[in-house]
Amino acid sequence: MADRATLIDIARQAGVSTATVDRVLNRRPGVRDRTRDIVFQTATKLGYIAQSPDTGISRAPVALDFLLPSGSNSFMQNLATALEEVAADRGDIELRLHFIQGFDPYALADTLLKLAGKSRGVGVIALDHPLVREALRQVRNAGTHVVTLISDISNVPRESYIGIDNRAAGRLSGYLLGRLLPKGPAKLALFAGSLSYRGHEEREMGFRHILREDYPGLSIVELREVQDNDERAYEECRLLLRQYPELAGIYNIGAGNRGIAKALEETGMARKIVFIGHELTEHTRRLLLSGVIDAVIDQNPRVEAREAIDQLAQIVRGEALKPFIPIRIQAVFKENIPE
Template sequence: MVVMSKLTIRQIAERAEVSTATVDRVLHGRSKVSEKTRIRIEDAVKELNNNNIPELFLQAAKGCYRFKFLIPDRQSNFVADMERSLMLATAALYDVDITCDLHRISFSDGNDLIEALDNIDPDEYQGVGAFAIDAPGVKQAIGRAVERGVNIVTLVSDIPDSARHHFVGIDNVSAGRVVGNLMGRFIGAQDGKVGVITGSLRMRDQMDRFFGFRQIIEERFPQLQLLTVSECNSDPELNRIATSELLQNEPQLLGLYSIAAGNKGILQALDDTDKSPVVIMHELSDPVRKAVAKGQVDAIISQNTDHIARSAMRVLRAYYEGKPIVESQERIRMDILLADNIY
């Protein structure tokens, strides 16, 4: 006999020889299931619980959820932190069993993301979290997945006019505006130029950050000229080359804004020069922390990957169960880190 308080949906599914998703639908009435399958599941509950009536299971069974997360295949400290946080977050919802599948895909274009979304089976996954790239066809692929019954949240980078259910991440336009204000204030009244290095402006988070940044610089600090954005695919070596070229070829360079990942290469280029522009970056890592502490980098805009991961799990569960979301709990905070609070 299985003790009722320990009974799980997975055990019921194995005994009834059906999927965990089917068991969950029967228990919570989320979609139509054949009477034959319903009886099989109820019989399995009785067998496992010494012939107790199935209704008791609704109060004692532990839910089982499987989520898939579509994440960039590029290597960066932020992506590594995000992967770690997603795996740890499976234990954050103590009253359910969560399986987290990570699917690494290329973000060089939207094709891999479209294919991954089109292959999501709503009977296999109760929710999907995806880094979104604003490429042709991606919005439509999200729409097709939602029409099939897939619950989708976008992480870090959003496509707000898509059919996705929720976005989990900071307000990236506000983040860019904050950087613009910091950059202008740190530089002061000097006339000069500001370089911008990013991964790809097809990623909505990066595009929004640049939009907010440019808006503030043009409105409040017109004495600063923005140079052409260098898109380096968040590759440390490409970032190093782009930074070195800016430092060598732009004698009036007063500031440098790194919008995305790959900051290790930028730090290497700064190590090789005696110039000291105002430098502001996104995403915290140990090398960046040390650079801030010694004054090589002036400020970091960071977001907590643990909070993002836990929020994604809670939101996906809420949509699957048809329950409300606590907006204040799921609002991702933007942290501003300087030398004074970096440790």
Template sequence: MRPTVHDIAAKAGVSLATVDRVLNNRPGVRGVTRDKVERAIETLGYVRDVAAANLAKSRSYPLVFILPEGDNTFMRGLAAEVEAAKARSAIERTAITILSVPAFDRVALARALGEARALGPAGVAVVAIDAPEVVAAVDALRSDGIAVVTLVSDLPGSTRDHFAGVDNVAAGRTAGALMGRFLGGRDGPVAIVAGSMLVRDHRDRVEGFSAAMAESAAGRQLLPIVEGHDDPAEVERLVGGLMADHADLAGIYNLGAGNRGLIAALEASGRGKDVCAVAHELTPHSRAALTSGTIDALLNQDAGHEVRSAIRVLKARADGLAVISAQERIRIEIFLKDNLPVDPA
């Protein structure tokens, strides 16, 4: 049974009126009380029934999602989640338009944001590239009163309303802590493979990883970052070159996509079990590599939660309602071969 406002009130030890004030961000609630209510919301997993409220108001919300093209398994999964949300449009009273742009193309992304602005939607969700023209396009949307949520990769220099994604500095730190522990006394440098340093999430992961490695594996050499543009073939070529150039390579952190290339290069080298590999996103390929021991650890983010969160925030902003931070927090999942969830396939 889904938790209700009555459950929140009982859990927090407050009145229904206080819960209502917190949910609607109204004044008159002490900070300590607000914290108690928000903790209760998070503990219970309360999700506001926006659909029922929308039905009562007979309101529909036109939304635009702007997603990158390409052979990125995680992004294709994200697109599938948006399509699933589109299929729920009648229930959630949304009208979702999907625009696709070439990956890491900031000019094309700025142009797509302009196209979205011309449609006059209630809100836009976008996988951002941290570039001046993209910031300007997002700010233009906000100046028109159109809500903007950045998805997966943030754009903090803009006036965007909300970021639906994990804390990527923390994700990088987690990867660095895992790498440092797994390496133990093994000698040799560690390689970092990014998709593109144009995107904020990849830069944040590098920052966190480097800091954690300095703490957990002081003195360990980190090789210069290479960019695989989330392309499996390019990642395979780059990792193959790293393996050939560094016979003592101890570890590889793949902080973007292209895990198929990482796996292929490790297995082709015959050193897949000797080199510690930490990567992101649970996909069929990375799951198999984690099970076989080619990859040692995976950090995952829930694409479905990110899409649902983006929609909730955009609708709330369109209605002038507050966002419940506990409900929209995207968590970092850590998977080893020992705690893999049951394969839905």
């Protein structure tokens, strides 16, 4: 792989810029120690350099459990793959993935309680629900460490949250819609997986706030929860377009982009309605190129997987946590789709 790896490959997998990779590999100042370690580890794994400056000491594997929603959500599938790849690359992690039927707090709470005191560390995409909150309290009281991923949860003990600033992501989406639409009054619709995810709720709040602040002529006529299901998103979008033929913009807070795109294409509204979604996947890449989606707000699942595993492993081993590098968000358009 040494013949093929490039600075761009290292930057993509490390979740940093090529300029940062160049600074690290040429040992120039201005880069945090944590970032420097990540770049060297990535460059070593890709065969770009022969040996990381800190090879570390062989340690006994740590068993970590991650609870992810099942279903057709491509981003969650990419996150699961990233967790498997990061664990395999490290060699000191025994990874156990548990897939929970999406948006079922009973199933999620039940799985958490089964892990209480038996797992040393749990990473979870948690529904903000009383049953889940109580289960997480019992998990922590039993001595199992917890980090939340992608969407945080309120009023529960957990060591860390690994993810983006979802309120900022919602504000960015509102800003893009406001700039892409013609000046003047216009009607918008929101789709969400479920507002029982705090992350989805925060995106909605951020979106509404920036409309009130900067684009008061844009009004939200509907918010429909579609459980991150493409077929449900398709049906709800068809109904919405019949009810509001003058609709000018759509912001999809969660998954279901394929269903919304299908409805827009079938009704002839594709490329007429400004459509903003989340996560760059094989499907949203195609929709960006075709012009059905105008922009996606993307986060890097590999970086999130790496940070979650690193933090949980450090906590379980009683090591001092290195400063967490917040997950960056990026607006992706047809013109700047990463390779």
